[in-house]
Amino acid sequence: MSKRIAFWIFLIGTLSSSALFLFLTFDTQRQVEALSHADRIDDRVIAGKRAFQKYNCNDCHTILGFGGYYAPDLTRVIRRVGAEGVRYRVTDPGKAFANGWRKMPNQHLAAAEIDDLAAFFTWVDGIENGDWPPQDSRKRLSRAGERLVASAAASPGAAVFQTRGCMSCHTLHGAGGTFGPVLDTIGARLSAGQIERYVQDPKTVNPKANMPAQTGLTDREREEVARFLSSLK
Amino acid sequence: MEFRSQKIAYWYFVAALPLFLLQVVLGLWLAVNYTFTVPQSVVDVFPFATARAFHTNLLVLWMLLGFMGGTYYIVPEETRSEIYSTALAYVQLVALLLTGVAALVGFAFGWTKGRPLLEIPFPLNLVVVAGALIFLFNVGMTMFRAKRWTVIQGTLLGGLVFLAGLYLFGIPFYRNLVIDWYYWWWVIHLWVEGAWELVTGSIMAFILMKLTGVDREVVEKWLYVEIGLFMFTGVAGTGHHYYWIGAPSYWLWVGGVFSALEPLPIMLMVIDTMQHVKRRRTRIVNPLVWTYAIGCSILHLIGAGVWGFLHTLPQINYYTHGSQVTVSHGHLAFFGAYALLNLTTFYYAMPKLQGVAVFDDRRGRIAFWTMCIAMMIMGLTFGVAGVLQSYIERVLGMGYMTAQSYMRLWMGVTLFAGVFFLSGVVLAVTDLLSLRPAKVAATKV
Structure with missing residues (x-):
């Protein structure tokens, strides 16, 4: 092979790949508008992105899989813990992660900044990105849903416990969040009636309770979940 | 000098x-x-x-x-x-x-x-840009x-201009997170799998040519083919970062196919290094420089080529993306391709700059093996942690912190290997800053 041929290999290799790449870049720019629902990006979302960058969240957390790997991915954080969950963690990480072995810094965000962050995450949650990450994917949720329907007939209270966010804070036999107490043997301490009252408005039972009142549950759901928990002895 | x-x-x-x-x-x-x-x-x-x-x-x-x-x-x-x-x-x-x-x-x-x-x-970005312009002006002039004009310096200048140009895409604030990551990779990926490879290719070609006395014609021919393949696979290969960011799904194909080819130019580099060493025409003066050069080409292939290849297939990447598997790849690739390249350059140039013709290479040799072995161990422990994470968090769908608790042991082993690595770095840095003439001149041919 002569140097001349080598030169042409270099030139054609570089130009062909670059041409393809630039053409696809042009097309991607166009399609991202729809795939990311760019029309939903309002001032709140942009302010949220600025806050996200200002506090360097991305050097611990990943988002869309990029960033530090030290803390959970935030692509579907709204789906997983809700805006309330984000607010709870960011407002006072010292309290939120008091029982955890990995901490999050308290950066003293203003309440408005946290709202902006939540708006940003809500927009990110809608990005159509090939159903990634797998643990929060629709595929997984639908499979989990099927299992739940099967088990719901046996224990509707357990189904409520799993689907209505109790596990964001409470742990049951090793699975769930660490913010609230472990509930493995809660039935030994509290009756179904007591649990029901507590869930409806924790502050009436214990004025210092951190748990928010579960106003989103129907009477039926509250009754079922209380019956389920009281059976854990 | x-x-x-x-x-x-x-x-x-x-x-x-x-x-x-x-x-x-x-x-x-x-x-x-x-x-x-x-x-x-x-x-x-x-x-x-x-x-x-x-x-x-x-x-x-x-x-x-x-x-x-x-x-x-x-x-x-x-x-x-x-x-x-x-x-x-x-x-x-x-x-x-x-x-x-x-x-x-x-x-x-x-x-x-x-x-x-x-x-x-942003204000510091401007200083960096000014610095880069001064540098390019100085070298260009x-x-x-x-x-x-030689192919080696042409490639070097091309790589540096490309490097500086890409930096500009990292400066603005992007409103859309998807677009943000899209251009973020123009800096990160096109640096390490484009511009930096051009710089590496030309520096390596220069050092090999000087060390082995192989004809410039031959060295530069290899260089053309290598950088051609680097650019061909690397530029469109950027697509392997666009699988899950909300970009169109054709990137799964483009990224998958082009990055499957990415080990080729690196393999070529290993072969070409070995060839030059075998056909050398000059006496080996400082054998340690050769050790670093060959170590660089081999670890470059393992870290960037093999480790990169392993998880750029979309079907695997779906589970490993954004996990410690990426960290494993990052460490092996950066150390193999670029840390060792720089150390090769330092070990080649420093003796000449310090006026030591033949240097005592015992410290440098221990440093080389310490760093390489420690980094291989780290690559493996990060990798084990990453596989655990992919399986527990992504496949089984258990919580992030549940997965982390199983990975904790392996991060501890990484810390241990890291201390080992640090001792190698301390040794290499001290050695490079205070090279001593060898007591007995190297006689190996």
Whole structure:
């Protein structure tokens, strides 16, 4: 092979790949508008992105899989813990992660900044990105849903416990969040009636309770979940 | 040292080495964060995020200093002339170092752009751009004035211009997160799998040519083919970062196919290095330089080629994306391809710059093996942690922290290997800054 041929290999290799790449870049720019629902990006979302960058969240957390790997991915954080969950963690990480072995810094965000962050995450949650990450994917949720329907007939209270966010804070036999107490043997301490009252408005039972009142549950759901928990002895 | 202005390189290397050391120390602190519980009071003041910004920015800084120093060393010999302006080269070095210090102090106090690896705030971006322009002007003028063009210096200049141009895409604020990541990779990926490979290719070609005495014609022919393949696979291969960001799904195909080819040019580089060594025409003066050069080509292939290849297939990447598997690949690839390249350059040039013809290479040899073995262990332990994470968190769908608790042991082993690695770095840095003449001249041929 002569140097001349080598030169042409270099030139054609570089130009062909670059041409393809630039053409696809042009097309991607166009399609991202729809795939990311760019029309939903309002001032709140942009302010949220600025806050996200200002506090360097991305050097611990990943988002869309990029960033530090030290803390959970935030692509579907709204789906997983809700805006309330984000607010709870960011407002006072010292309290939120008091029982955890990995901490999050308290950066003293203003309440408005946290709202902006939540708006940003809500927009990110809608990005159509090939159903990634797998643990929060629709595929997984639908499979989990099927299992739940099967088990719901046996224990509707357990189904409520799993689907209505109790596990964001409470742990049951090793699975769930660490913010609230472990509930493995809660039935030994509290009756179904007591649990029901507590869930409806924790502050009436214990004025210092951190748990928010579960106003989103129907009477039926509250009754079922209380019956389920009281059976854990 | 044939030209006086090559001395510039010495100061660039001297600046780069302590930064390398500091980078590794911070890496150990990151591993401590993964292994132990750091109290809330410490986390509030010096969070993991800040330490990580230190770790990665120091990496970029010392490597760029190494590349620039390497360039100042090579260009006079290639052009057979002195550098256009020595003063400008020093001005640029000071500007870059001051930017680095300002950036690190800024990060500690929360002055950051908050984009991983590109945390440097806008005013400092401008200093970096100014520094890069001075550098390119200085190097370009040297070549232009000498009117002696070689493929090696052409590739070097091309790579550096490409490198500087891409940096611009990292500067603006992007409203749309998807577009943000799209262009973020123009800096990160097209740097390490494009521009930096051009720089590596040409520096490696230069060193091999000088060491082996193989004809320039042959070396430059290989260089053309290698950089052609690097660019062909690397540019469109950027697509492997666009699988899950909300870009169109054709990137699964483009990224998958082109990145499957990415090990090819690296393999070619290994073959070509071995070929040159086998057909050498000159006596081996400092065998350690060869050890570093061959180690670089092999670990480059393992870290960047094999490890990269393993998880760029979309079907695998769906589970490993954004996990410790990426970290494993990142460490092996950066160390293999770029840390070892810089160390090869330093070990090639430093003896000449310090006026030691044949140096005592015992310390440097121990350092080489310590660093390489420790980094291989780290690559494996990060990898085990990553596979555990992919399986527990992504396949089984258990919580993030549940997966982390199983990975904790392996991060602890990484910390242990990291201490081992640090001892190698300390040895290499001390050795390079105080090379001693060998008592018995090397006689191997």
